[in-house]
Amino acid sequence: xxxxxxxAVGDSSTIIKLHGTGALRRHLMDLxxxxxxxxxxxxxxxxxxxxxxxxxxxxxxxxxEEAAIVEVQ
Amino acid sequence: MAASQLHVAxxxxxxxxxxxxxxxxxxQNGYVGNWPGVTVEKKEATLTRDKSVRITDLPGIYxxxxxxxEERVSRDYLMSGEPDVVIQVIDAxxxxxxxYLALQVVETGLPVVAALNMADLVEKSxxxxxxxxxxxxxxxxxxxxxxxRNTGVDELIAEAxxxxxxxxxxxxxxxxxxxxxxxxxxxxxxxxxxxxxxRLYYAVKLFERDEDAARLxxxxxxxxxxxxxxxxxxxxxxxxxxxxxxxxxxxxxxxxMIDGCLKRAPERMSTSEKIDRIVTNRILGLPIxxxxxxxxxxxxxxxxxxxxxxxxWVNDNLxxxxxxxxxxxxxxxxxxxxxxxxxxxxxxxxxxxVLDGIVAGVGAVLGFIPQMFVLFVLLSFLEDCGYMARVxxxxxxxxxxxxxxxxxxxxxxxxxGCGVPGVLATKTIENEKDRRMTxxxxxxxxxxxxxxxxxxLMGAMVGDAEAxxxxxxxxxxxxxxVIASGIMLKKTxxxxxxxxxxxxxxxxxxxxxxxxxxxxVWERVSAYIKKAFTIIFASTIVVWFLTNFGVYEGAFGFxxxxxxxxxxxxxxSVLAMVGGAIAFIFAPLGFDTWQAxxxxxxxxxxxxxxxxxxxxxxxxxxxxxTDPNLWAAFAGMFPTMGAIAAFGAFNLLxxxxxxxxxxxxxxxxxxxxxxxxxxxxxxxxxxxxxxxxQFYLLATGVFSVWTVVAIAxxxxxxxxxxxxxxxxxxxxxxxxxSAAAGAVA
Numbered sequence: 001x002x003x004x005x006x007x008a009v010g011d012s013s014t015i016i017k018l019h020g021t022g023a024l025r026r027h028l029m030d031l032x033x034x035x036x037x038x039x040x041x042x043x044x045x046x047x048x049x050x051x052x053x054x055x056x057x058x059x060x061x062x063x064x065e066e067a068a069i070v071e072v073q
Numbered sequence: 074m075a076a077s078q079l080h081v082a083x084x085x086x087x088x089x090x091x092x093x094x095x096x097x098x099x100x101q102n103g104y105v106g107n108w109p110g111v112t113v114e115k116k117e118a119t120l121t122r123d124k125s126v127r128i129t130d131l132p133g134i135y136x137x138x139x140x141x142x143e144e145r146v147s148r149d150y151l152m153s154g155e156p157d158v159v160i161q162v163i164d165a166x167x168x169x170x171x172x173y174l175a176l177q178v179v180e181t182g183l184p185v186v187a188a189l190n191m192a193d194l195v196e197k198s199x200x201x202x203x204x205x206x207x208x209x210x211x212x213x214x215x216x217x218x219x220x221x222r223n224t225g226v227d228e229l230i231a232e233a234x235x236x237x238x239x240x241x242x243x244x245x246x247x248x249x250x251x252x253x254x255x256x257x258x259x260x261x262x263x264x265x266x267x268x269x270x271x272r273l274y275y276a277v278k279l280f281e282r283d284e285d286a287a288r289l290x291x292x293x294x295x296x297x298x299x300x301x302x303x304x305x306x307x308x309x310x311x312x313x314x315x316x317x318x319x320x321x322x323x324x325x326x327x328x329x330m331i332d333g334c335l336k337r338a339p340e341r342m343s344t345s346e347k348i349d350r351i352v353t354n355r356i357l358g359l360p361i362x363x364x365x366x367x368x369x370x371x372x373x374x375x376x377x378x379x380x381x382x383x384x385x386w387v388n389d390n391l392x393x394x395x396x397x398x399x400x401x402x403x404x405x406x407x408x409x410x411x412x413x414x415x416x417x418x419x420x421x422x423x424x425x426x427v428l429d430g431i432v433a434g435v436g437a438v439l440g441f442i443p444q445m446f447v448l449f450v451l452l453s454f455l456e457d458c459g460y461m462a463r464v465x466x467x468x469x470x471x472x473x474x475x476x477x478x479x480x481x482x483x484x485x486x487x488x489x490g491c492g493v494p495g496v497l498a499t500k501t502i503e504n505e506k507d508r509r510m511t512x513x514x515x516x517x518x519x520x521x522x523x524x525x526x527x528x529x530l531m532g533a534m535v536g537d538a539e540a541x542x543x544x545x546x547x548x549x550x551x552x553x554x555v556i557a558s559g560i561m562l563k564k565t566x567x568x569x570x571x572x573x574x575x576x577x578x579x580x581x582x583x584x585x586x587x588x589x590x591x592x593x594v595w596e597r598v599s600a601y602i603k604k605a606f607t608i609i610f611a612s613t614i615v616v617w618f619l620t621n622f623g624v625y626e627g628a629f630g631f632x633x634x635x636x637x638x639x640x641x642x643x644x645x646s647v648l649a650m651v652g653g654a655i656a657f658i659f660a661p662l663g664f665d666t667w668q669a670x671x672x673x674x675x676x677x678x679x680x681x682x683x684x685x686x687x688x689x690x691x692x693x694x695x696x697x698x699t700d701p702n703l704w705a706a707f708a709g710m711f712p713t714m715g716a717i718a719a720f721g722a723f724n725l726l727x728x729x730x731x732x733x734x735x736x737x738x739x740x741x742x743x744x745x746x747x748x749x750x751x752x753x754x755x756x757x758x759x760x761x762x763x764x765x766x767q768f769y770l771l772a773t774g775v776f777s778v779w780t781v782v783a784i785a786x787x788x789x790x791x792x793x794x795x796x797x798x799x800x801x802x803x804x805x806x807x808x809x810x811s812a813a814a815g816a817v818a
Contacts, residue, residue, distance in 0.1 A: 018317065022140075023140040023141070023574075024574045024576070025316075026136075026138050026140055026316060027135070027136075027138075027140065027141075027574060027576055028576060029316065029317065029320040030135045030136035030138060030173065030320065031135055031170065031576065031578075032169065032170050032173065032324060034317065034320050034321050034324060035313070035317065035321060036321075037324075043353060043354075043355065044355060045353065045355075045358070045466055045467055045469065045470060046353075046354075046355050046356070046358035046359045046467055047359075047467070047470035047471065048470065049469070049470045050466060050469055050470070050575055052353070052466065052579060056167075056169045056170050057167055057169060057170075058167050058170060058578060058579075059349075059578065059579040059580075059581075060576065060577070060578055060579065061462075061465075061466045061469075061575065061576070061577045061578075061579055062574075062575070062576050062577075063469070063473070063574070063575050063576075066574050066575070066576060
């Protein structure tokens with residue numbers, strides 16, 4: 001399964017599915033990360049984590065660990 | 074509350090300009106408190122122009138889901154029946170995500186007015202928003218405003234008053250017909266006690282398997298089963314779970330709305346993106362951050378900088394020798410007050426109380442204001458312009474390792490000035506556990522008032538109070554205390570739980586409005602000043618009483634006025650008695666003299682007191698932290714160098730001053746948690762002091778029972794630091810695990 005954390009910096013992709021349950025999953029959905037959403041990985045923080053993505057016209061910071069529940073194309 | 078009052082709720086995403094709007098229309102004369110039972114900030118105020126309109130500023134949220142305390146209090150308040158109308162603030166530069174919350178608020182059935190904020194920025198970008206079209210598709214009035222430039226706000230208020238009179242609101246948006254079908258079937262199963270305008274909201278919540286809503290609606294067993302069957306059928310049809318279906322439907326509705334109302338200008342790289350390319354750059358990010366922080370402290374507290382100049386002026390002139398202004402000589406404040414008191418014929422007792430007690434105590438605190446002001450001007454700017462969110466982004470990796478998030482960094486930076494606003498700054502941390510942990514540990518960072526203690530210690534230990542390497546050493550001790558505490562506490566049941574997600578929006582950079590910037594600075598400086606004039610004012614009187622009253626030759630009274638009392642009367646004071654009585658606590662730490670204990674007691678009141686107490690107890694007239702005589706006398710109280718270091722560690726790490734403890738109480742919103750925080754800090758400080766003293770003694774060949782105790786503590790700490798996270802610590806919060814299991818019981 002390829003996840004959001006696997007997308008290389010500068011690449012774009014589309015979300016296939018959000019795995020897991022509970023607060024984190026719902027929070028990501030509320031922020032607009034749902035099936036079919038396109039995003040672009042903009043950069044990685046200087047210490048290698050978290051990553052910054054552009055989604056729905058805004059900038060979002062997310063840890064690789066949390067990005068692992070987001071399955072992408 | 075008067076029946077004629079109009080209740081307006083302000084709702085919106087974080088960073089949508091809600092607070093700027095709130096400050097603008099209320100003049101920030103509001104009451105800030107917590108929602109009952111939770112530490113989520115509650116702001117209430119009346120409109121400046123019309124006192125019959127009461128505004129409640131809800132916390133910034135992304136959704137009305139049941140997962141975070143912010144979202145819960147927001148929806149509870151919206152559904153409570155109190156608000157007559159909701160002003161839904163929408164960041165017009167980010168319509169898509171902001172409309173997601175707006176849709177949910179419209180679904181509550183309350184009268185809503187949407188305020189499209191940041192109209193000026195939209196105009197600048199060249200985008201065009203058709204408000205009439207948006208109003209039609211959203212089903213509520215839409216007003217373009219700029220809270221920053223104060224445009225459209227009067228119209229917004231007028232519109233809100235008009236909407237409040239309408240009672241009820243019909244959402245215009247419709248989901249996919251299959252979903253609408255299921256929702257209307259659920260609506261028919263709702264008990265008749267649910268009023269017409271709220272039925273859609275509850276139908277959607279039941280469809281999402283929202284536990285809170287299910288508990289509130291309390292369906293009959295039969296109906297609950299029917300609802301569950303409807304949901305399960307729909308999930309099977311859509312091949313997705315209910316929460317995802319609704320979220321997907323909402324974003325689909327929004328996409329349609331935006332097609333109908335937004336004309337986008339051709340895309341170009343925004344200034345914000347350009348700045349970010351450099352500021353959070355993989356290679357330059359950290360050096361830039363260090364440079365920025367260095368600049369902040371150089372300007373605020375550096376030897377020749379603004380802040381220090383102001384503080385020195387206050388200490389040397391206003392509270393020292395007096396000063397000259399426009400060619401006229403003014404006496405210092407203590408000098409002037411002394412003059413008045415003498416002229417008024419005040420007794421020695423009153424003069425002593427006012428001058429040695431109140432003026433000296435409050436003066437010591439006020440001296441820090443210029444430095445603190447400059448520090449907060451700079452830090453608030455960095456926060457308001459969006460840089461601090463990037464700092465959290467850059468530093469998260471470091472902080473997560475010990476159970477905190479990048480957001481804990483800001484309170485710790487502020488705490489280097491003063492712990493009171495530092496503790497207050499924790500309110501930006503959404504997660505309750507993280508916030509509590511940050512409140513508990515942030516005062517380990519040496520604040521401005523601890524610097525003279527550090528200087529005194531170093532003078533006594535190495536004979537140099539101002540060596541450049543000294544204060545970094547103590548900041549380092551503070552940082553180590555924070556890290557070690559973070560790791561240890563995270564493995565206790567109190568803080569068990571998965572690391573809080575760090576999913577954070579990085580807002581666009583903008584130059585903050587001077588008004589909100591100033592309000593931010595003032596909020597912090599005034600928190601400090603208020604404490605100076607209340608808690609510290611009262612406590613200086615207590616300290617004055619403790620040092621000036623006592624028993625001499627069998628009689629209790631004001632010592633300086635007693636017959637035949639030696640110049641050094643503090644030996645007979647109440648403070649000496651109290652210090653002597655509890656000094657045994659510090660015996661294992663190497664300082665069981667009543668003087669050292671008394672200094673620690675006055676330090677608990679305010680750290681500013683410690684050096685002054687030392688000078689008075691050790692009979693060094695006007696001794697300051699840079700006075701070698703005081704160093705020598707101070708060092709003389711301790712048997713070894715290790716004991717001095719233990720004293721220093723205890724006083725720097727133990728519970729902060731009264732003012733900060735009061736702030737911890739307010740921020741924790743719980744007596745139990747305040748006790749835990751302060752108890753932990755004191756115990757931790759005592760153990761660190763014990764280890765320093767005993768290991769120093771051990772190194773010099775002294776072994777005792779306490780050595781064993783110190784070794785046992787050290788072993789326990791090492792164990793707690795290195796052991797893997799206990800299994801139960803990973804159990805997720807109840808709310809998250811049970812939510813998936815289905816809400817209909």
